[in-house]
Amino acid sequence: MSFFSDKLQAGRFVITAEIAPPKGTDVEAALATAEQLRIVDAINVTDNQGACMRMSPLALSRLLVEQGYEPILQVTCRDRNRMALQSDLLGASALGIENLLLLTGDHPRFGDHTASRPVFDLDSVQLLKGVIGLQNGIDMAGNRLASAPRFFTGAAAAPAAEPRQLVIRKIEKKINCGANFFQTQAVFHRPQVESFMETVGNYKVPVLLGVLLLKNTRMAQFLNAQIPGVQVPLNLLKRLEGVDDPLQEGVQIAREMVSWARELCQGVHLMTFGREDLIPQILAE
Amino acid sequence: MIISSPKDRQKLEHLLQNYRSVFLVGCGSCATVCKVGGEEEVFATQEWLEEGGRDVTGSMILDEACHIMRAARELRRFRDQVEEADVLLVLSCGAGAQSISDCTDKPVLTGVDPLFLGNVRRFGQYEEKCSLCGDCILNETGGICPVTTCAKGLLNGPCGGMEDGHCEVDHEQECAWVRIYHRLENQTQGVFSHIVEPKDWSRKFKPGKHLLDRKSFAEPHK
Numbered sequence: 001m002s003f004f005s006d007k008l009q010a011g012r013f014v015i016t017a018e019i020a021p022p023k024g025t026d027v028e029a030a031l032a033t034a035e036q037l038r039i040v041d042a043i044n045v046t047d048n049q050g051a052c053m054r055m056s057p058l059a060l061s062r063l064l065v066e067q068g069y070e071p072i073l074q075v076t077c078r079d080r081n082r083m084a085l086q087s088d089l090l091g092a093s094a095l096g097i098e099n100l101l102l103l104t105g106d107h108p109r110f111g112d113h114t115a116s117r118p119v120f121d122l123d124s125v126q127l128l129k130g131v132i133g134l135q136n137g138i139d140m141a142g143n144r145l146a147s148a149p150r151f152f153t154g155a156a157a158a159p160a161a162e163p164r165q166l167v168i169r170k171i172e173k174k175i176n177c178g179a180n181f182f183q184t185q186a187v188f189h190r191p192q193v194e195s196f197m198e199t200v201g202n203y204k205v206p207v208l209l210g211v212l213l214l215k216n217t218r219m220a221q222f223l224n225a226q227i228p229g230v231q232v233p234l235n236l237l238k239r240l241e242g243v244d245d246p247l248q249e250g251v252q253i254a255r256e257m258v259s260w261a262r263e264l265c266q267g268v269h270l271m272t273f274g275r276e277d278l279i280p281q282i283l284a285e
Numbered sequence: 286m287i288i289s290s291p292k293d294r295q296k297l298e299h300l301l302q303n304y305r306s307v308f309l310v311g312c313g314s315c316a317t318v319c320k321v322g323g324e325e326e327v328f329a330t331q332e333w334l335e336e337g338g339r340d341v342t343g344s345m346i347l348d349e350a351c352h353i354m355r356a357a358r359e360l361r362r363f364r365d366q367v368e369e370a371d372v373l374l375v376l377s378c379g380a381g382a383q384s385i386s387d388c389t390d391k392p393v394l395t396g397v398d399p400l401f402l403g404n405v406r407r408f409g410q411y412e413e414k415c416s417l418c419g420d421c422i423l424n425e426t427g428g429i430c431p432v433t434t435c436a437k438g439l440l441n442g443p444c445g446g447m448e449d450g451h452c453e454v455d456h457e458q459e460c461a462w463v464r465i466y467h468r469l470e471n472q473t474q475g476v477f478s479h480i481v482e483p484k485d486w487s488r489k490f491k492p493g494k495h496l497l498d499r500k501s502f503a504e505p506h507k
């Protein structure tokens with residue numbers, strides 16, 4: 001199986017980051033970003049993130065495999081029904097893609113194709129379960145596959161969301177459906193990470209803490225207003241405001257979050273939005 | 286009840302540009318209650334058409350425009366006025382409009398955009414609670430429909446966009462899964478106790494057809 005899965009299962013600390021496929025056909029910039037990510041264990045490739053139409057992450061993931069990277073293919077339920085999802089997954093396996101992050105997906109209302117029909121034929125739990133079936137050689141309609149794929153599947157978690165008990169119920173379902181790891185949304189408040197891990201830690205499924213690089217106050221305000229499930233607290237907004245070099249302060253904040261992850265979780269998932277060059281600084285102990 | 290909203294006048298004007306005379310059809314049921322095709326709106330539309338220099342050859346308000354046979358019968362009663370018109374303008378839901386187009390060769394236009402099957406909160410305030418999916422899950426969800434009231438129609442719990450119990454898509458709205466969760470809090474049964482399988486959309490085959498057999502008329506509860 002993948003290096004990423006080996007490392008996680010061996011209980012070691014893992015680092016992931018992400019790349020968005022291009023809005024177009026030229027992958028040069030994406031591959032240049034990947035080059036900066038040689039130091040991480042695996043690279044998430046986002047799936048029409050924020051409901052904005054871009055190149056298929058399946059295509060970019062394959063290109064990454066060819067260049068010797070280890071992609072985590074993100075698959076959302078927003079744009080494809082169960083037939084298209086399964087068929088893409090079989091294709092992914094044939095193309096040497098092993099790691100999956102299975103997600104519900106943002107609603108099209110947030111994106112650049114607001115008039116498109118939201119699909120959500122499956123939810124993330126049903127998709128996880130569907131993948132178990134495929135690995136056992138059976139599709140979601142109960143038909144036999146001529147050959148079965150092998151995947152290492154993960155899912156998303158939202159540690160800051162309330163009511164917490166309800167969030168946990170869904171996480172339990174994902175674990176029951178074979179989620180091997182969780183990548184979380186960005187959490188900016190240490191007590192939230194602590195209390196989340198107190199509960200979820202019991203399941204012994206590795207959690208990679210989402211760490212987001214805040215570049216300036218404007219970006220933080222944008223996240224608060226526009227991105228579902230992400231809330232930058234007031235004290236961090238103040239820290240960014242009160243310094244000459246907000247980017248450097250953002251790196252410092254990210255470093256603090258990485259240190260929480262080293263203490264409480266089994267990895268980090270870095271979201272650096274074009275400043276991948278700062279990742280070595282963020283990871284410096 | 287079927288909730289519709291009126292098409293805007295500019296759009297209607299554009300649709301009617303090649304027609305001189307109009308016969309108007311309203312509906313006494315849903316379209317009257319949600320104020321798109323009752324007596325008042327038919328009258329206002331007539332005034333607007335006449336101000337725009339068109340003839341209104343006549344009008345009628347059907348009891349229920351969705352009743353195909355009755356619509357045909359009523360339309361026959363107004364045969365002459367219908368004959369005189371270049372076009373029929375229907376102010377009812379799309380089902381009603383098609384009862385009419387079913388029984389005349391004249392061009393039929395619809396003046397409203399049908400929206401959803403709605404509950405009435407109070408007069409003028411309507412909410413969608415059921416989208417007629419054909420495979421009802423209410424018995425497992427404490428009587429709250431996630432297919433309709435969750436913006437993504439999820440069946441196994443909330444998405445990652447839920448914030449402080451509110452929906453990522455509409456912050457004014459409580460997340461459907463929070464409501465279901467509170468309703469089921471003290472129950473061990475229901476959607477939280479097992480994985481809900483993907484929906485059987487074959488139950489929602491289009492176009493829908495349903496035939497009551499004779500037996501169910503004779504022995505309704507067998």
Ligand code: SF4
Pocket residue numbers: 414415416417418419420421422423430431432433
């Ligand atoms: S599950 Fe919801 S949409 Fe489907 S029939 Fe029941 S109430 Fe209607």
Ligand code: SF4
Pocket residue numbers: 434435436437438439442443444445446447448451452453454459460461462
């Ligand atoms: S926030 Fe709740 S109601 Fe809104 S889409 Fe997500 S699960 Fe559905």
